[in-house]
Amino acid sequence: MEGQSLDTIMSVQISADKMSAFLTFKRLTDDFECSVEQLEQFVQSSGVSVGVVPGVLQSICNNPLAFYKEQTLIAEGKPAEVGKDGFVQFIYDMKSKERRPAENEDGTVDFKEMTQLKNVTRGQLIAELVEPVAGEPGMTVTGNEVASKEGKAARFKIGKNVVLNNEQTAMYAALDGLITMTDKDKINVFPIYEVNGDVDYKIGNIDFVGTVVIRGNVLSGFRVKSAGDIRIIGGVEGADLDAEGSIEISGGIMAGNKGFVKAGKNVKCSFIQDGNVIAGDDVLVSQSIMHSNVRAGKNVICSGAKGLIVGGTIQAGERVKARTIGNTMSTATVVEVGVKPEHRSELLELRTKLKQHNESMDKADKALVILDQLAAIGQLTDDKMAMRIKLSATKRQSLTEVEQFRERILDIERTLEDSEQAGVDVNNIIYGGIKIVIGRYTKYIKDPLQRVSFQYLDGDISQVSYRS
Template identity: 30%
Template sequence: MSFDNSGKKPIDESRIELGIAMAESTLDKILKEVEGLVESTSADVGGEVEDGCFVRRVSSDRLTVFLDIHPPSEGGNPVESIDIMRSLRDEGIENILEENIISAVNTCNREQISVHRVVAAQGIPPKPSHEGSIRFLFPTDKKRAFVKDVSGNVDYKDRGAILSVVPGEELAYLDPPAEGEPGRDVYGRAIPVSKPRKINLIPGKGVESFDGRVFKATIQGQPVLKGHELSIREVYVVPGDVDMSTGNVDFSGTVIVKGTVREGFSVRCDGDIEIKGAVESGTVTAAGDGQISAVIGNKSYVDVGGDLSVRFIQGGEVIVGRDLSVGAYVLHSSVISGGQVFVEGKKGVIGGHLIALKKIDLSSAGAVMGTGTVLEVGTSYHLKRELSLLEEKISHTQEAVDRIYSLLQSTLPIYKGSKKIPEEVAARLRLIQRRKEELTSFLRIWKDRQMAIRNQIADSEDIVPVVAVRNKVYPGVEIKIRGSLKLIDKEIRYVSFFRDPDKGCIVAGAYL
């Protein structure tokens, strides 16, 4: 402690000590008041006689009633189980567990302790619904990637074979949904249970199911799942080339050609197509997916409704409903894709015109000599083409239906009243009526597809199309995106092209 020259403490330190003394005095005063209040409260409480009591709680799901039972203070009346049960019944609570209550009350009164979380009433919980499920024993995703070896090299010839099953082979198991049972809460009110989602699998052509749960193949072919229908597409195998020895191939199922489609010959099928050789200035049309070793020749024409994978394309016209995967290169060809085009090989695309709705992704575009190459995205050519063909088909069919209707309207009145229709005429009329019903059914299907295509074309406006080049774009290449054109005048690397809607032009960015 320090002092000034007169031997007295500094004024600041004196003030601090005085403040501390005042604070201690105030704390002592407050402490005495609190102690007095506690003693007074304890005396009041200790002097009051309390009877035994209970507290009821209902769980949030209303399935359980819990009790906390407390003993009386000295001189108080014990809690009675009959009073508890009467109180619960007065509140409308049902399914009271009397033995639990009696046992807990006896424990509380005998040992003079509180008993907590006594289950006093129990509702009936609902039995939840069982969601159905379907387990397929074959891959339902038909997309197949190029196979790579341990070194990462691509074997462009190996895409696996088209899946085929034999009669008696199990295809799917269906575990049907089961509706649950409602429960009841402690007040006797029903607790509803949600219904399971409906699940359905329909056996189509070549498939049978006796119990609705196990589905088996009845014929050899390719299993196909379309919506809720499981069917078998028959597979037609051409052991060699499609040429003079076979003639043109036209089949309702899937076709496998182990050789080449030679110049001037054609293959058409309603299923998938696999050509282990090439299409050499031939014609191939398939409604499903396609797998072709190569397309060669300016007269080649390939039209596949689904996805197509091909080792290389060298000349000709290729139209794909969805995605096109090319293993090596595309050379001087016309290609239209309703999805995206992916060219994996280093040569990329040299010459020709590629059109894709969503994206073109390739290693390089064009050539050093300035070969004319057009890459176009954001255009629904395939949909507009399909819509045009479909509308033409609808128009012709509607005309036929109208003619049949007019014929029936003019013929039937002749035989009104007592005049009997000759059996020959009646047979012809029945045949005409059946044809009318068939055509009307086709019209409904085609008009549904017509509406779907129009919706797809409208939805495609929301797609952001892109041309992405992993290596080089050479001078002379044209980039087209929804009406905008960009002519490449110098070599560019690792680039993506987009259309800037605000500027109304094509801009370049990093490869994506």
Template identity: 30%
Template sequence: MNGYFRLVNGEKMSAIRMIPPTEGGKPVDINDVVEYLTMKEYACDLPALKRAVETAEKEETEVLLGTVTRYPERECYKLTITPDKMQAHAKFYASSVGGENMTPQELVQDLLMRGIKTGIKKDEILKFFSKRQYCENILVAEGRPPVQGKDAYIEYKFNTDKKAKPTLKEDGSVDFFNLNILNHCNKGDELAILHPEVPGEPGSNIVGDKIMPAEVKKVSFDYGHNIEMSEDGRKLISLVDGHVELVDGAVFVSDELVVENVDNSTGNIDYEGNVQINGNVFTNFKVKAKGDIMVKGVVEGAHLEAGGNIIITRGMNGMGKGVLRAEGNIVAKFLENVTAEAKGYVVSESILHSRISAGGEVNVDGKRGFITGGRVCATGSIDVKTLGSEMGADTVIEVGADPAVKERIKQLQQQIAEDMKTLQMVQPILVSTKQKLAQGVRLNDEQIKYVQTLVLANEQKTKSLEESNKELQELQKQVGNPLDTVVRVHGMVYPGTRICIGDVSMVVQKTSHYCRFIRDRGDVKMVPF
């Protein structure tokens, strides 16, 4: 039992008696004693009180409070309500010797009188009155917090991560049978399940105020053609065989065109969905798809353009005229003499004498893993096993700037040069004409029309020059401040290879192994892997 204190009111004097704790209970706290005496308006000798409290840790003691006779004090309590009005605690003080104790019914009635309408903890109250523990906060009332509801959400039954990388075999080569970047679906497949919102339940504090739960969010399906919604509105179901993907929150299913080869028997292909080619794509043919293009054979000097991904199982030798353009990613076993542009990443086991541009990363760290000759550019990092060649093939690697941004910079620089050339031709004529008019020279109708044309050209080119210069400055800032990109060589890099990071570059001078190229203080530096 905790230690406690109680008043002793005699006929000629008043005192406070300290009772020590038993069975490991808490001793009397001086702050509780002072608080109680202040509440009851008793004067006290604080030093004497402190000494008595220290003594009361082991034995009963008393401190004289005065010679004024007082009536016995009833058992009482101090009520504390939390700021959010969710809890009320009572700290009980013992009655004086000869004073009356409170009853549970009396306490409950008193709490109601104080405005506590709900959440009274009758079990806790009865527990106190059955075994009193004074000077300790007892939870006598507790509000009911609101039960929060659940937001509605959509469970997609396919992979929605567009950054998912191809599966690699143990030897590091790409597993073209398990790419994990295309989501095949069949007619009748469930594509998504809508889990509706679950409303919350209001709560209340101890004074009876209602506490509302947070508002739950509702969602609804957004989907394109080749999909139907179930009668209960809870599921999306594919109506065709094809590929499913999530684009800006909407589910789309592209049906699939399957051909054996792209050659004279098929001609060029321009298809709204996905295209699967079980064989090869021969030279000079074009394949255009709004979805993905999957080629299970080889691609020669052809032109492939996809609104999604391009996957070439056996690789591509573009013969210097083959082109790949993908809004998504490009994955090919090898790329040789190819121009390839992907807004996502590019993955290949080898890249030879090609011009590669990726809005994401380039990974050539597979079984063979070499980049030799050509130019490989990536907004993200580049990973390669072997970079350059012993024969000194001209190999350029660029990271840290979007290739599309660099191309736009070239276009702007060309536009600025053309605008300045036009202005240098037009402005002297306008100045000369202005001088002639000031001298009183009159122009004929043909001359007036010509001058008006020059004035309009001057205005247009001046405005174009200002806009181009402004855009050029912004883009040059991006190139000058590349992202935290790096070129990682997991094997060997040969001399003569040029490494560009943002707007700075270096040429490798000697053969090095297992290294990284980073940008540090305005320079490209080679550091250990």
């Protein structure tokens, strides 16, 4: 439109926050014409220098009538991007509360693996601070920068048994235990894991680096493993219990010949029935041990009001003490003392291996005799020669292993001779049908005896007055 300024035809309005610009026609004549360059200059002269909407000015120039009666957005600023807050990055997902069965490699699921404890060991990294991310500044349509809002820095909420590094950016466990979030999201490491109820399909198997306390029963088929102690306010069925420390069961063990109870130190309970119990030190039972296999590195003591041992095999490195051993039915019961149970088991295994090696060497000797005869008459083929070489090498290896087996057997047998402190003490009565083994010596009890002890004296098992 020649000779007429655009500001008499249209106007540009900029929003209060300067993030938008609009064009409005004041009037419009039939002969109105305007180039894009002219319109751009007009918009810029109105203060808009950034964020012009692509194509909108061209559309206005091409068909101004379409924009005559409305306010048209012609420019938009760039909003500032808010920065991202920093956060605490844990080694475990602390928000996950859902229990789900573990998935095996073949795609099946194990419904006994329901509890995934957040175990940590002393000095292990628990969490790190992730720094906040700075925001991006924005720009108004007038070309002014819009300041961004910075993200907030995260902070550790320190609970018990945790420490920070010098930079205060990483958190570590001060002891072995369980990462736990308490009130106000404080981060703690507790050395005890408690179960308020039975260990069943709801809880699943437990594997913890500290002490486990179970206020209920442990049902058949489940496993509880602890790097500390296991304390059970209840009973144990045919489950697997494995503790590096001690195991204490307020009730008893009724295993049905399933599972095992194994402790690096002591096992203490009220009774054991049809169970398998192993202790590095002592097994302490207040009522009875019935038809069970019990092994203790030091002592098996069943000295309560009942104090009964009957059936099964009882093995102790030092002494077995009970009020009563056996019953009037002469139920077969084996009591072995004077050597650590694992050494006695090792001795049996070594003797079996020695026998197998001797049999193998005997067969090899017979084969070598035949091959030597063939070699002497020049009828040894290549494959027979290879067999001869292989058999000779196998024989040399077997001779070395046999010598090692014999030396170890002698070492264990020497410990069997050193059984002076070992013994069996019966406070009330021992019935017939009992087999007593002290070291390498064996004694069978045929008739009931009262208040008696058995110990190794002068190359045999002697019966002496009860040793309290």
